[in-house]
Amino acid sequence: MILPVLLAIAEPTRLQALRLLADGSEHCVCELMCKLDATQSRMSRHMQTLKQAGLVxxxxxxxxxxxxxxxxxxxxxxxxxxxxxxxxxxxxDERKVA
Amino acid sequence: MILPVLLAIAEPTRLQALRLLADGSEHCVCELMCKLDATQSRMSRHMQTLKQAGLVxxxxxxxxxxxxxxxxxxxxxxxxxxxxxxxxxxxxDERKVA
DNA sequence: CCCGCATATGCGCAAATGCGCATAAAGGGA
DNA sequence: TCCCTTTATGCGCATTTGCGCATATGCGGG
Known part of the structure; x- marks a missing residue:
């Protein structure tokens, strides 16, 4: 039963979205799509996938x-x-300043 | 850099192979293909993928x-x-006898 | 009631992925 | 050297996946 989870996170955009959500707070789709430079339908579908996997x-x-x-x-x-x-x-992309 | 790893393990046969290898000992391809009921070329290629990901x-x-x-x-x-x-x-498939 | 913003979804397409088949390559033994 | 076993790989195919586009749906405001 861990496989569905792995399938869900083994995708760049979804993994990044998960990172953004890792701060514990809520984020709307429009915010995520802006920050991840994704189109609306793309972002929506990816979030759906994460949801189905029970991650969000x-x-x-x-x-x-x-x-x-x-x-x-x-x-x-x-x-x-x-x-x-x-x-x-x-x-x-995270370039730590120092 | 964690993505390649996730891509590698997000596949049933490869994940199972990893489980078999988790005992710490060595396993040849023919053993893995028997235990996982996979064809030879399939098993060989999956192991190649795991190797490329640096897991084995x-x-x-x-x-x-x-x-x-x-x-x-x-x-x-x-x-x-x-x-x-x-x-x-x-x-x-692991059915614990009890 | 109509409009505008945010989100979801049907659809078709292009790329990626996993597979089997056949064959090559590597290595040991007679 | 020939053969057998084990593993790798070229090839084509079917399925899956991710995408954009257009459109539908949900919701609040005027």
Whole structure:
């Protein structure tokens, strides 16, 4: 049952989205698509995938849909996610100033 | 740089192969293909993928090629792998007798 | 009630992925 | 040297995946 989770996070945009959500707060689709430079339909579908994998939950707030990490994730899965996020902590575009 | 690792393990056969290798010992391709009920070319290619991701190393031993987990894996990556294996510990086909 | 913003979704397409088949390559033994 | 076993790889095919475009849907404001 860990496979669906791996399939969900083994995609650049989804992994980045997960990183953004890792701050614990809520983010609407429009915010995510801006920050990740993705089109609207693309972002929406990726978030749907993450949701189906049980990694995130969404909440309707007026015309927005706010996504956040699923706090009810299975402990085992949570451990995997944390390990993945920790592994990619200071990488990619993140150019630390010093 | 964690993405390639995720792509490598987000596939049923490769994940199962990794589980088999998780015992720390060496396993040749023919053994893996038998245990995972895969054809030879399929197994060979999947192991190649795992190798490219830096998760396993191979060693030629006569006509066999022995695969084992890469002990020189980056610590961060190792943590992810361990978490994944722990998450799927007692699942799948593994029917515990009791 | 109509409009505008945010999000979801049907559709078709192009690229990527996994597979089997056949064949090559590597190595040991008679 | 020939043969058998084990593993790798070229090739074509079917499926899956990610994408954009257009459109539908949800929701608040005027």
């Amino acid at each position: 939950v969404d909440r309707r707030d007026a015309q927005w849909v706010r996504y956040r990490l699923n706090s009810d994730m299975a402990p085992d899965v949570r451990t995997v996610i944390d390990a993945v996020l920790a592994a990619g902590a200071g990488e990619a | 190393v191979d060693r030629r031993d006569a006509q066999w090629v022995r695969y084992r987990l890469n002990s020189d894996m980056a610590p961060d990556v190792r943590t992810v792998i361990d978490a994944v294996l722990a998450a799927g510990a007692g699942e799948a």
